[in-house]
Amino acid sequence: MIHKYTMSGYNIVLDVESGGVFVMDDLAFKMLDGLGAPMQKKCPNELFEKFPEYSQDDVKNSYDEIYSLYASNCLFSESNISADEYERLAENSPVKAMCLNVAHDCNLRCKYCFASTGDFGGGRKLMPMEVAKKAIDFLIENSGKRRNLEVDFFGGEPLLNFDVVKETVEYAKNREKNNNKNFRFTITTNGVLLDDEKIEYINHHMNNVVLSLDGRREINDRVRRRVDGSGSYDLILPKFLKLVEGRKDKDYYVRGTFTKYNLDFLKDVLHINDCGFDQISVEPVVCDSSCEYAITEEDLPKIFEQYELLANKIVQKKKNNHKINFFHFMIDLNQGPCLIKRLKGCGCGNEYVAISPDGWIYPCHQLMGVEKWKMGNVAENKLDQKIKKDFSKTTIFHKEECKNCWARFYCSGGCNANNHQYAGNILKPYKISCEMEKKRIECAIMIKAALG
């Protein structure tokens, strides 16, 4: 199976199974339309008639080049892995990542918050240290031989419970050596409580930090409001700048949300870049489709246009040695993850779990608080193996819409929680998310083509 498209003047061809990506001239690109496996070695005579505007040498050479890619299994190639093989690997996956909701409380009242402004609908709570320690113990004990373990301090707003964050890091670090583990920490914050001490701590201990900012002041402040109703932009921007200045080579993302209110989100990405941040992620809102700010199908053309304009802007900036990295346009065509990794993009409920302040284990932060998804409690060190097994079978082989999608090895099946929220089934991808994801992948590949 191949996927071909033209963007910004580049004719791009992706061979889905081999991962081969090619930029073709107009003749080779058009010629592909009538070709497929199996190919014959000799250029078929009808191609000379089909392309009379080109010389016979050009037609023959184009065909020969296409054939050579086919012969090396890089074009029209076929799959070599089955669902049965992967199922066996997936079921045995240990838990290796944990979202630690240290605070079900927040000091902002963002209109679009999926966590009901921080409490996940279950009352405002902070995670006690004892629960956090049990969660770390649980992760170590359920991680098998896996060495690299990830802990994401999340909420609500995790800085509301920063002492527990610090103590948890210390506890995990103390335990990692004897257990042959390597903890990697991330924190996601709205920045309101950042001060010099916290910035220094985060920059020293957190492998990654996600800083929430939606872009232009008026866009950010329309939805990201403080408890008193005032905007948060002016309060947090200087703190984020200070944090990133001290970050040096460590990872960070300034992460924003776009909604129907700012379908011109290109301006927000560029605004964040102009503020002095070069690691940027701006993502579509996740909410009930009845919300007035929800992204709907009729918004897609405008969103596609914005992604393309952004991709072209990034090419232009990079050619001028300007630093900018848009998270969704990152793609590694040569050193990326193996095929097995690509069969399932969402680790929830299987290799990834989320822990509530009371120690309840859920498949992920998005499914937090939903009774039917409770998988156990860290205090008991038990995990519901049936739910785990169900989630292990959320591969692209198990999702009908993914099986024949050209983007399946790049998106890897989407977000199971979104699938549940929108379609009531973790195996049923949400069409609007799929369309946006496909567009982002096309843009990401075009950037590679343009930058050579």
Place this chain on the structure above:
Amino acid sequence: MEHIKSLNEGNLKQTACEGGCGECQTSCQSACKTSCTVANQKCEKDEDRAI
């Protein structure tokens, strides 16, 4: 080649045999948590391995 430029080696299928160690970052596709296309993640196994 005159008509076609390859952007990579296109040997993703081979990684089905040698991959699967699982040491890589857990991926999350949730938009609220800086979702990832899986393709942007690094392989932890061998930096020299080309896929």
